[in-house]
Structure formats: structure tokens, C-alpha cells
Amino acid sequence: MDRASPRQRALFDFAVTLTEAPWSIAAADLDRLRAAGLSEDGVEHAICVAAFFNYYTRVADGTGIEFDYDSPLPRLSIDRSRAPLPRPPPDTWNPAVDGSRLAVFPRRAFAQPVLEQWHSYHFDRDALLSRHERRILARAAATELCDPGTVAAFDDAIPRTPRERALAAYAAKLTLTPWAVGALDATLLRAEGLDDPAILAAITLVAHQNTLSRMHHGLAAHGPRDDR
Amino acid sequence: MPHIRIVEHHEADAPLRAVYDAMLARPIPDAYRAPHGGPAGIIRAHSLDPELLRITFAATGTFHRGDALSWAERELIAASASRTNQCFY
Numbered sequence: 001m002d003r004a005s006p007r008q009r010a011l012f013d014f015a016v017t018l019t020e021a022p023w024s025i026a027a028a029d030l031d032r033l034r035a036a037g038l039s040e041d042g043v044e045h046a047i048c049v050a051a052f053f054n055y056y057t058r059v060a061d062g063t064g065i066e067f068d069y070d071s072p073l074p075r076l077s078i079d080r081s082r083a084p085l086p087r088p089p090p091d092t093w094n095p096a097v098d099g100s101r102l103a104v105f106p107r108r109a110f111a112q113p114v115l116e117q118w119h120s121y122h123f124d125r126d127a128l129l130s131r132h133e134r135r136i137l138a139r140a141a142a143t144e145l146c147d148p149g150t151v152a153a154f155d156d157a158i159p160r161t162p163r164e165r166a167l168a169a170y171a172a173k174l175t176l177t178p179w180a181v182g183a184l185d186a187t188l189l190r191a192e193g194l195d196d197p198a199i200l201a202a203i204t205l206v207a208h209q210n211t212l213s214r215m216h217h218g219l220a221a222h223g224p225r226d227d228r
Numbered sequence: 229m230p231h232i233r234i235v236e237h238h239e240a241d242a243p244l245r246a247v248y249d250a251m252l253a254r255p256i257p258d259a260y261r262a263p264h265g266g267p268a269g270i271i272r273a274h275s276l277d278p279e280l281l282r283i284t285f286a287a288t289g290t291f292h293r294g295d296a297l298s299w300a301e302r303e304l305i306a307a308s309a310s311r312t313n314q315c316f317y
Binding site: 064068111 | 234268273276279288305314
């Protein structure tokens, strides 16, 4: 990024922060995008792109599909033992962040109906995983995403059985260290009675929550930037 | 090897085949087309639930829309997020 323009640098830093430390996104980060020339449309679009790619990477890691694009980037060497960033304590979380509700992008109204459908598909059904299990997955992910609204909204979704604990553990792992998720993690879910369609439902719901919570962190950014 | 069953294009039943073909027919940049010509891995990852596949890419595919960021800038954000997650996607 040495030869990047200030605008490119700002986009890069924003994407990295929203990905690895979404709880730390502050008004100053959005102001930096604006100072680099982004319009409000651009800010919302940037939040969406970064948030959606946090979906795609987790589905790729969770399902274990191979990468099949030509990439001009140098071959990435993955450190599966890389630790996630430490999370700040709950009393520091932004109370305006509530990923249990769909984020609203004022300048991207065209996307709202399909986002609603997507959200509803994950939460408003009992096929494959019960509604309760879906909330367990979401709450476990949201806990690692410093999303107080979701944690509170799903406060009934505390894991109590071995299967529920396995679901919560999987959600936390796919959220925290998606690069470390492997075949063994799918095997652990199978041992609790999930078949492949149910495992896919779990993977995609957790990935979906990772998108939603990040959207809220981006839109609700306020106050001075916390030390990371 | 994938961790769950992936249903390939050639073995897809009618509902899945329809969604796969609709995905392939999208007007998207060439960089998002897999070199093998079939649905990309991230699409096939969803093969066990064609309706999930359709709804997911309708929603997430909205990232292609918007004039405020150039295509290169969207790519920069995407690649930066993916690299941070240590993922090729």
C-alpha cells in the first residue's frame, strides 16, 4: 500500500478495521473516508462491500470449497494458528449496534427488499435448524462481534444441551478465526446430529450475522476512536 | 476437499440447475467469472439449498451496484477484507 493514494489507503484501512475490529469503527474512520473524497453514498457502499466479504470468506472457510478464480495477487500463505484480536469488555460496546435487526442504508434503498428476504430466510424458519438454534448461532457470533443489541435480543438463546453448545462454539470459531475452521469442525457438528444441509444452514447463518453486525458497526459509528 | 457435500453443475437437479444457470447469466465483470466456466466455488458452496443460494446472491450481489465507488475501489475493499480474514475470496 506504499504507493496507494490517500483515498485507496483510507479504503484499505477501513476494510481491514471493519473486518478485524468492527467494534472499533468510529466517526473518525468515516470522516477519513469523507476527507478522501467519498460521498455518503460511497461510505454506505464501502460498509456494504466490506461487510459482504465477511460473509463470503466465512462460507468459503466453513464449507471448505476451493478457490477457483485467477488472482493477480501473490499467493497467500495462511497462518491457521493466527490469534484473533482481543475483544473489548461488554461495557464498552456501542449500544446503538443491534445486528438482530436488519441494517438500513438510507442511500441504498434498492437493496432493502432482498436484504429483508435474506435475513428472514435465516431466522424465520425451523427447517434444518430450529428458530431457537438459529438464535443460539447468532447470539454466539454477536458476542464475538461486540454487538450488544443481538446479545440482548436473543437472551433466551443460551446453549444448554451438547448440541447447542457445539453450535455456539462453531459460531464463535467461524466468527473469530474463520481461517482455522476445517473438516474437523464440520465433523463435530455431524456428531451432534447435523447433516450437511443443516451444517450449511449454520455456516451461512453465522456468516450472515457477521455481515449484519458489521453493517451496524459501520452505520452506528460514533465518538472518538478507541485504542485497538 | 470440501467439508460438506457440493452438488456440481452437471449433477444438479432442475431447481439447482436453474439457479446455477441464472447465476452464470448475470452481467458481472469478467474477473468474477471462474476460469472453468461453471459456477464459482462460493456459489457451489450453497448447492444443498438452491433457495438459499438465490436469496443470498440477490442480497450480497447488491455490492455490485452503486456509482460512488469505482469497480477497482470495490475490489480493493473486497480484497482487503478477504486478506484480513486470510481467505482467497
